[in-house]
């Protein structure tokens with residue numbers, strides 16, 4: 001079983017209807033799909049791979065060797081306890097935002113990643129417009145909701161991660177299972193080193209590496225806004241003994257001040273559909289409040305998070 005692979009360029013031609021349907025299926029049945037021919041130049045993606053790997057080697061690797069994960073894993077392995085470390089991840093990570101400090105010692109890193117982020121943000125907007133259309137919402141509805149009514153106020157972050165080779169992958173996760181808090185996530189994952197899995201019908205399945213594709217998934221806020229039509233799906237990264245997995249995830253999330261609620265059009269319509277007996281009603285809340293809850297509960301089920309913000 002493999003997640004859908006969709007040719008995004010086909011949206012602009014005779015196969016538009018079919019492509020919209022493929023994306024609707026990816027959102028409704030999978031929560032994860034891969035885009036090819038997404039319009040991000042290959043030449044840029046090649047540079048992104050190069051500068052991120054160089055950055056890890058030059059500016060991160062040494063620190064990772066001294067990280068808590070490495071020390072604790074050593075301790076556990078020496079004690080031969082087989083007690084899995086379930087409170088941390090085998091991951092080197094930093095986040096790029098417009099207003100934060102970026103790594104600076106890798107030639108070309110800043111310029112390349114700024115260019116990449118600007119391209120990815122445009123792709124995020126296109127993907128959200130497709131979701132608007134598939135959900136029967138006015139064009140720009142999701143973007144507007146995430147921007148809290150203001151122009152360009154949404155949160156756009158890029159998480160650069162590496163999952164170095166792990167000597168005891170059975171004792172620690174690369175990244176523990178979770179659903180994403182935010183909106184639309186666009187992942188540029190390693191060409192070869194896998195490890196990302198999603199939970200589909202009770203089974204963990206691999207998100208197959210496909211060079212230069214962009215993996216899209218929907219976070220908790222898309223689930224709320226779509227009134228449960230598009231679920232945010234559990235996923236995790238397995239640690240692996242071989243290879244250093246590179247993973248660059250960009251998040252188009254609501255601004256912390258944005259109010260998130262199910263789109264009224266979808267609440268009304270749902271009463272007429274066959275699943276009306278299991279309609280979930282989601283709360284209305286301020287995204288910043290959701291993030292406060294998420295910070296404490298990232299690796300727990302999302303439903304209690306919805307309950308917590310409902311109570312706020």
Ligand SMILES: [Fe+2]
Pocket residue numbers: 178179180235
């Ligand atoms: Fe995630």
